[in-house]
Amino acid sequence: MKHSIQSLLAVSTLSTLLASCGGDKKAPEAVTNDDVILHAWSWSFDTIAANMKNIADAGFDYVQTSPANTCYVGEGGGMALYSQPGDSVTGKWYYYYQPIDWKIGNYLLGDRDQFKAMCDSAAKYGVKVIVDVLPNHTAVDHTAVTADLDSAVGGHDKLFHANGLNDIIDYNDRYQCTTGKMGGLPDVNTENPDFQYYYMKYVNDLIACGARGFRYDTAKHIGLPSDPLDSLAERNNFWDIATGREPIRDITLSMPDSLFIYGEVLQDKNVKEDEYAEYMSLTASAYGHALRNALVNHNYYADSLASWHHKADPTKLVTWVESHDTYANQHESAGISDELIREGYVFLTARQNGVPLFFSRPAGSTRDNYWGNNRVGARGNDEFMNPEVVAVNKFRHAMHGQPESIFVSDNGAVIEVARGNKGVALINIGEEQASIDMPTTLKDGEYVDKVHDTTFKVKDGKISGVLTPLTSYIIY
Numbered sequence: 001m002k003h004s005i006q007s008l009l010a011v012s013t014l015s016t017l018l019a020s021c022g023g024d025k026k027a028p029e030a031v032t033n034d035d036v037i038l039h040a041w042s043w044s045f046d047t048i049a050a051n052m053k054n055i056a057d058a059g060f061d062y063v064q065t066s067p068a069n070t071c072y073v074g075e076g077g078g079m080a081l082y083s084q085p086g087d088s089v090t091g092k093w094y095y096y097y098q099p100i101d102w103k104i105g106n107y108l109l110g111d112r113d114q115f116k117a118m119c120d121s122a123a124k125y126g127v128k129v130i131v132d133v134l135p136n137h138t139a140v141d142h143t144a145v146t147a148d149l150d151s152a153v154g155g156h157d158k159l160f161h162a163n164g165l166n167d168i169i170d171y172n173d174r175y176q177c178t179t180g181k182m183g184g185l186p187d188v189n190t191e192n193p194d195f196q197y198y199y200m201k202y203v204n205d206l207i208a209c210g211a212r213g214f215r216y217d218t219a220k221h222i223g224l225p226s227d228p229l230d231s232l233a234e235r236n237n238f239w240d241i242a243t244g245r246e247p248i249r250d251i252t253l254s255m256p257d258s259l260f261i262y263g264e265v266l267q268d269k270n271v272k273e274d275e276y277a278e279y280m281s282l283t284a285s286a287y288g289h290a291l292r293n294a295l296v297n298h299n300y301y302a303d304s305l306a307s308w309h310h311k312a313d314p315t316k317l318v319t320w321v322e323s324h325d326t327y328a329n330q331h332e333s334a335g336i337s338d339e340l341i342r343e344g345y346v347f348l349t350a351r352q353n354g355v356p357l358f359f360s361r362p363a364g365s366t367r368d369n370y371w372g373n374n375r376v377g378a379r380g381n382d383e384f385m386n387p388e389v390v391a392v393n394k395f396r397h398a399m400h401g402q403p404e405s406i407f408v409s410d411n412g413a414v415i416e417v418a419r420g421n422k423g424v425a426l427i428n429i430g431e432e433q434a435s436i437d438m439p440t441t442l443k444d445g446e447y448v449d450k451v452h453d454t455t456f457k458v459k460d461g462k463i464s465g466v467l468t469p470l471t472s473y474i475i476y
Contacts, residue, residue, distance in 0.1 A: 029401030030420075033315055035061040035260075036349060036393050037130065037357040038384055041324045042066055042081060042093050044377035045110035049121040051379055056125035058385050059393025062260065063122065064130040064215060064357070066093075066108075068115055068206065070101035070146070072139035077107050079376045081362060082328075093328060093376055097217065098139035098185070101146040102202035104209065108376050112209070119210025130213035130260065131206050135199050135238070136221045137185035152198040153189075161189045161230040172270040178223035179230045190222050191233035196241050196248045203242070207254040216242070216280065219263030224275050239279045262318045262355075267310070277312035284310050284317040284354060291321055291348070292333055295340045298430045299412035306406075308354070319354035321345050327359060327370070334370040338383055339470040343429050346472040349392040350417035350425035352404035356396075360384055391450045391474040392425060398476055399423055407439050414467060416440060423476025426456070428467040437464045442475070449473035 038060040040048050048055075048063060055063050075083065078091030096108050105111040110118075122129050138145055138159070150156045161179040164187035168180040181187055189195060203214070216222075223229075223236040240246040244256030253259075262281035265271060276282055286309035293303040308314050321344035322333035333341070338361070348356040360380030364372030372381070383389065402420035409415075413430030418441040426449075428434050440463040447456045451474055456465035467473065 030352060030403035031315060032352050032400055032402065033355050034397055034400050035355055036396060037062040037064050037318070037355060039064045039324065039357050039359045040066075041328075041360050041380065042108075042362070042376045043360070043379055044108075045114040045118040047377060047379050049114075049118040052118075052121040052125045052127060054385055056127050058390045059397065060127065060358070060384070062128045062130050062213060064213075065118075065132060067096040067099070067106070067132045067134055067217070068104050068109065069096070069099045069106065069134070069202070070103050071096045071106040071108065072098040072100050072141065072144050073107055074098075079108070081371045081374050081376055083374075089374070091376060097134060099134060099137070100139050100144045101149045102135070102199050103148075104202070104205055112205075115206075116209040123210060128212040128260070129210060130215055131211045132215045132217055133203065133206075134217035135188060135190055135195075135242075136218040137182065137187055140184045140186075142186045149198070153192055153194045158192055158194065158232075159188060161187050162232045163187070163230055164189065172268060174223075174270060174272075175228040175230075177270075178221055178227050178236075182218065182221055187221070189230065189232055190238040191230065191236060193248060196238065197251060200241065200248055200251045200253065204251065204254045207259070212258060213260035214262075216261070216263040219276065219280075219282075220265040220268075220271050224272055226272065226275060239276075243279050245279075260355075273311040277316050281316045281318055281355065282310070282312050283323070284308060284319045285323075286310065287317070287354075288320050288322065288326070291344050292326075292336065294412075295321070295344050295429055296336060300408045300415055300429070301412040314353035317354045318357055319348045320357040320359060321348065322359050323357070324359060327361065331370060335367050337367060337470075338381070340429065342383060342386055342388055343427050343470060343472055346388055346392045346425055346474075347415055347417065347427050347429075349396050350399075350404075350419070350427075350474075351406075352399075352402070352419065358384055358389065387451045388472045388474070392472065395419075395423060395425060395450070395474045395476055405441055409434065409436060409438060414438070416463070418442070419476075423474070424463070426463075426465075426467060426473040426475070428469060428471050431469050433469060434467045435465075436467060437462055439463075447475045449475050 074095040075090040080089045080091035081093045083090040153159045163179040168176045244253035265276050265282045267286045290303040326333040362372035363381045399419040405418045407416040415427045417425045421441045442458045
């Protein structure tokens with residue numbers, strides 16, 4: 001017996017039933033997310049611009065940059081992704097996550113002119129730019145912040161929450177979580193109107209240069225209206241201003257209806273996912289963890305993938321197999337092979353909902369050398385242009401309005417994501433060749449997949465064929 005998992009969305013189930021009835025009635029379109037994001041992690045603005053045609057040809061709708069803000073200059077300005085004492089080239093990738101001012105440009109990625117040129121290149125090729133922004137904190141060495149920033153917010157003491165230099169002890173305590181120092185990073189008073197005004201000038205400058213979306217780093221550490229107030233705050237209104245619901249003095253978020261905004265709201269016991277989702281899309285961190293567990297066990301059933309593990313509607317989720325945090329911080333995902341990461345991405349991208357993000361690993365990286373060529377600014381490896389990645393990106397666009405059905409082999413090694421009766425993605429996450437005879441929604445006939453020219457046959461609601469280990473097949 002083969003297993004079938006239907007979409008969680010009622011509209012998807014309805015569409016599937018109507019589509020199976022035949023006749024002249026046209027099934028209503030399902031609600032689908034059609035876009036995909038390439039995270040060009042640690043690529044410089046010039047490098048992204050030089051590769052924009054490749055990004056567009058690979059079918060990515062968005063390219064996400066690393067933080068563009070002025071940042072702390074660490075280790076003499078060295079350009080290594082990561083270094084240890086005694087290395088000939090020093091540096092750390094995470095210095096761009098340590099703001100000392102909110103103006104465009106830093107020594108790791110490029111200046112404002114280079115950022116603008118990158119956005120111009122993106123517009124030329126029909127790609128939209130997402131910028132990683134981080135108003136939550138400053139550099140660990142907060143004395144390094146610029147005089148301009150201190151002056152703009154009313155003085156250095158006004159830059160931080162009253163609790164902002166105290167370490168978070170309990171991350172499930174919402175007061176500590178939204179006002180305290182995370183990982184040694186002093187917590188900015190994001191409710192200070194002077195800071196809000198200064199920060200929104202930065203955001204609107206990014207938009208003026210061509211940015212069309214934002215990823216909010218450490219979003220769960222910025223308070224919601226229902227959260228406890230810091231003693232220096234009158235209202236927890238940062239998200240209303242950052243998303244364009246409210247102006248701050250004479251500034252309002254530019255073109256809010258044309259922006260894709262999502263927040264890094266890592267899931268835990270006391271995270272108000274539903275309230276954050278009222279403002280923006282959210283990261284599906286728990287689902288990524290479940291998917292990695294299934295992949296490394298080569299078994300869909302090793303974890304629960306039928307549920308999105310999230311309170312928010314799946315249309316408001318950003319999904320990934322891995323993120324820069326799971327790869328570069330604790331290396332939770334860094335030991336997983338490129339092939340398994342790719343098959344996981346195909347699974348996510350073939351699905352009806354969620355906005356999948358493909359993380360670009362460093363060029364030259366291996367499972368023994370996570371940093372590869374070890375240079376900030378360089379392009380990542382070639383995986384973002386892998387034929388299976390390209391094919392599933394294009395499949396996603398072609399499946400607009402089509403509901404999903406998921407079928408899985410008994411041993412959990414082969415996953416079929418069917419989209420209405422228009423197409424399927426077949427994914428073998430197993431380490432052995434698989435001969436399949438599985439349920440499908442495709443019409444009877446003979447099909448050749450878009451990547452490997454492999455033939456599959458469909459008869460009486462069953463699809464049959466042979467799948468190579470760790471390989472995906474895209475049919476439509």
